[in-house]
Amino acid sequence: MIKTDALIIGAGPTGLFCAHQLGIIGLKCEIVDNLDKIGGQCIELYPDKPIYDIPAIPECTGEELTNNLIEQIKPFNINFHLSDRVQEIKKEKENWRVKTLNGKEFLTPNIVIAGGVGSFEPRKFPTKSADKFDGKTVLYSIKDKTIFRDKSVVIFGGGDSALDWAIELSKSSKVTLIHRRDEFRGAQSSVDKVKELQKNNKLEIFTKYSIKDVKGNGKLESVEIKDDDGNSKLISADYVLGFFGLIMQLGPILDWGLNIDKKTIPVNTETFETNKQGIFAIGDICTYPGKLKLILSGFHEGALAARGCFKYARPDEKLRFEFTTTSKAVQNRLGLKND
Amino acid sequence: MAKITYIEHGGQKHEIEVANGLTVMEGAVQNDIPGIDADCGGSMACATCHVYVKEDWFPKLPNKETGEDDMLDQAYEPKANSRLSCQITVSDELNGLVVHLPEKQV
Numbered sequence: 001m002i003k004t005d006a007l008i009i010g011a012g013p014t015g016l017f018c019a020h021q022l023g024i025i026g027l028k029c030e031i032v033d034n035l036d037k038i039g040g041q042c043i044e045l046y047p048d049k050p051i052y053d054i055p056a057i058p059e060c061t062g063e064e065l066t067n068n069l070i071e072q073i074k075p076f077n078i079n080f081h082l083s084d085r086v087q088e089i090k091k092e093k094e095n096w097r098v099k100t101l102n103g104k105e106f107l108t109p110n111i112v113i114a115g116g117v118g119s120f121e122p123r124k125f126p127t128k129s130a131d132k133f134d135g136k137t138v139l140y141s142i143k144d145k146t147i148f149r150d151k152s153v154v155i156f157g158g159g160d161s162a163l164d165w166a167i168e169l170s171k172s173s174k175v176t177l178i179h180r181r182d183e184f185r186g187a188q189s190s191v192d193k194v195k196e197l198q199k200n201n202k203l204e205i206f207t208k209y210s211i212k213d214v215k216g217n218g219k220l221e222s223v224e225i226k227d228d229d230g231n232s233k234l235i236s237a238d239y240v241l242g243f244f245g246l247i248m249q250l251g252p253i254l255d256w257g258l259n260i261d262k263k264t265i266p267v268n269t270e271t272f273e274t275n276k277q278g279i280f281a282i283g284d285i286c287t288y289p290g291k292l293k294l295i296l297s298g299f300h301e302g303a304l305a306a307r308g309c310f311k312y313a314r315p316d317e318k319l320r321f322e323f324t325t326t327s328k329a330v331q332n333r334l335g336l337k338n339d
Numbered sequence: 340m341a342k343i344t345y346i347e348h349g350g351q352k353h354e355i356e357v358a359n360g361l362t363v364m365e366g367a368v369q370n371d372i373p374g375i376d377a378d379c380g381g382s383m384a385c386a387t388c389h390v391y392v393k394e395d396w397f398p399k400l401p402n403k404e405t406g407e408d409d410m411l412d413q414a415y416e417p418k419a420n421s422r423l424s425c426q427i428t429v430s431d432e433l434n435g436l437v438v439h440l441p442e443k444q445v
Contacts, residue, residue: 045384117378117385123445126416158412180417185409210416228419245413247445248378248385263376284380293380 002079004030005313006110006306007098009086009253012040013295014283015114016069018302023076024330025306027313029112031078032100034085034119039066041116041284042295044246055296065295075335085119086111087252089279094312096278109312112305113265113274113281114298119251123244125156129214130240137220138240148173152236154223156211157243158183163190165241166203175203176235178225182207209233214240261287271308272301278312280305341433345372345390348442357429363438364388364425374440381425383407386414387444388424393437400427400436415441 006022008015011033022029037043042051042062050059060068081104088099089111098106122140124130130138142165149172155162158179163186166177177194184191197203212226215234223240226232250263259266259275264287267273272280282301284293291297310319322330345353345367357366367375367388376387383406392400397420404426411417424438 041379041384045379123413123415126442159409180412181408183408185412245386247387249445263378
């Protein structure tokens with residue numbers, strides 16, 4: 001069990017800067033994120049897209065912004081718990097006991113929800129019949145590619161994941177790639193490769209088709225696909241893979257007794273505390289009159305939430321307001337050597 | 340100003356006057372029409388404002404933005420008449436537009 005002053009849910013820009021602000025005022029924190037990397041939407045949705053409205057940074061990409069924030073919080077040696085999700089929280093006297101999906105436990109007086117629009121989950125097939133094979137022969141990610149050896153694998157999607165796996169699995173499986181339109185959005189080199197494999201009969205491609213039904217009694221047998229005119233086709237399959245990108249879902253946060261307003265959490269604008277004592281919400285996930293879903297607003301919200309955390313983490317102390325330019329204490333926390 | 344009809348998956352109709360310059364997504368969100376999530380706020384970074392444009396209207400709309408189809412690939416049950424409503428800007432020419440909302444967005 002890990003004891004900490006604050007647990008931040010979400011390693012996007014807002015969560016990272018809140019960690020910085022906690023560090024500046026001398027509080028420790030841990031960060032949990034269900035992606036396997038730091039950066040949240042910036043790194044998952046638009047790593048290469050330039051952002052133009054970060055104060056004092058005329059232009060930077062989502063990845064650059066993330067890297068700079070990681071650099072900025074380095075002095076505080078913050079622990080990240082990636083590929084994990086906070087599942088359950090329980091009040092214990094002055095603290096919250098927090099459990100994650102991977103079985104980690106935290107004890108902390110403060111939880112800061114910086115969860116954006118929720119955690120990223122793979123989008124699944126809309127067909128109900130796919131659900132009964134979910135996790136066994138209908139898959140949305142691949143952990144062990146050896147299970148596909150000498151099997152028939154039907155892959156849906158038009159992005160890099162679909163193309164990369166079609167190329168990789170075509171070496172030792174019978175691969176069929178299906179996409180809803182003629183154009184693929186993956187890297188051109190992968191598109192070329194897939195088309196070359198098709199020409200050499202190493203894999204089959206059907207475009208302008210989508211899934212209609214998954215068939216099989218107990219064991220997956222085939223997948224039925226349909227075109228826009230309703231014509232359908234049956235393809236035998238041992239495995240069906242879907243790569244439709246990620247969707248964002250609030251998930252367990254909905255069960256914590258927080259007020260929720262259209263997938264967002266109302267907060268007070270003094271400390272960004274929610275209706276639950278010691279639980280704060282900042283960034284895209286919080287709402288209040290005048291809320292702007294901008295990264296810069298998230299920074300402001302994180303700075304105030306960090307101060308809000310102080311009174312629960314250090315109930316007997318008074319927080320002094322200090323500047324990084326002049327405060328020796330703050331500069332020590334930043335690891336700077338004072339002459 | 341354009342009158343836009345949003346039809347929920349269950350058949351419930353909403354006729355809304357939407358000001359020029361707003362997007363079809365904003366028209367829905369500002370009027371609390373259920374079925375348009377718009378998680379990313381209109382930056383074309385998600386596919387949760389997905390609509391099916393009524394067939395006769397589809398060719399009349401301005402062309403899709405670059406990247407819009409890439410996001411639609413990731414929408415729930417995209418079809419040939421699918422659009423992201425955040426990428427359709429309202430003008431007088433859109434008066435009478437009808438869009439159907441998908442069964443769900445996520």
